[in-house]
Amino acid sequence: MNDDMRYERRHSRWYEALLLGWPFQLTVGALVVVGLPAWERWGWGFWEYLPAVRGNTLLACGLAFVGILFTLRRMHRFPGARISAFIAPTVSVSYLLVVAVLFFTREEYTRQVLGGSYLMSLAWFYLAFFLGRRYRRMKLAVVPVGRIDNLLTEDGVDLRCLKKLDLDGVRYDGVVADLRAEDLSPEWEKFLARCTLNHIPVYHVRQIQESISGRVEIEHLTENEYGSLLPSFFYQGFKRCVDLVAALLLLPLLAPVMLAVATAIRLDTPGPALFVQPRMGFRGVPFRVYKFRSMYIDQKGSGFTEGDDDPRITRVGRFIRKCRLDELPQLFNVIKGEMSFIGPRPESMELSEWYERDVPFFSYRHVVRPGISGWAQVEQGYAAEVEGMTTKLQYDFYYIKHFSLWLDVLIAFKTLKTIVTGDGAR
Structure with missing residues (x-):
């Protein structure tokens, strides 16, 4: 090989770096998403005179756009993040957040410009995705x-x-x-x-x-990006606060749904509406998990669910499992601090003791709070507990290694997709 030979990295030429880099997306995108709706409403030179209503509107549009760009770029790092499926939810949530802030602070803003900016954001990010799809594949x-x-x-x-x-x-x-x-x-x-x-x-x-x-092999423990086996203490505390506030806000909204589900269970089959079971929890401390009962109480079986065809599942149980409604009582576990909305699914005590003996590093998954939904569930689906345990653990270890807000946002979007479509719900 010629010692004078120089290699060239992909996308290293100046025009490629310019068009594909985030500075271009930020500056040109902001002009399109914020500038065009403002120009259409207020005409040229709208920036020369900025009363409070204009300033609030432009600031809200700009913050929403930057939040969308940053969130999508961060989520794109994770496997299985099909960004095209998350553009509309990310744009919608960002604009809802800025509207909520404007509403609760009683600040004036122009709905026409904010609405136009929302539509331009959708168009800009979808266009950027489809044009850059060929060049984004590594x-x-x-x-x-x-x-x-x-x-x-x-x-x-x-x-x-x-x-x-x-x-x-x-x-x-x-x-x-x-x-x-x-x-x-x-x-x-x-x-x-x-x-x-x-x-x-x-x-x-x-x-x-x-x-x-999206999996980490379990032959040995692998440190996270901070060089430690421990997840970020700061994010753990922040996530706990978000979980508590979200659960308290959702509880009164979902109470009628929970009452309807409990009534349907009692009318369908004899027995209690709630299913309570000891599970292994945060830092290896057992707790009692709450779920809506989806099985007959007088039928015996193995210690795990045997798929959708398990004969123990009731008619109502099949529906609520598909829509994930059986998980709603776990809001109380979240409020008590025993669970999070997102994290590794808690295993029963019997299975946990079994895995502790046979699976290396199984107890490491308890370093974060167990969750109602998790990375293993949205990637692997709700497979049989025993058959897919090794793969599930690999997903859990990946989640712990990359424990962050952006991975939780991605899991939340994937979970909503599962609830709406029913895919992967078991």
């Missing part, structure tokens, strides 16, 4: 040494296995290698160093496999 070169077999079976990324110590003029987003492989020769090490010197990122195979699959 293209990675893979060094054919070490543990790369599982990586090459993953979808969602353009992976190309190198045949020789050269990129053959192809521009890649990065190079993937098993940096711990014993047979990584000095020639390949020199090649990786040359890629780094040319500003082409070199990734360890495990890092890329986790980012594509």
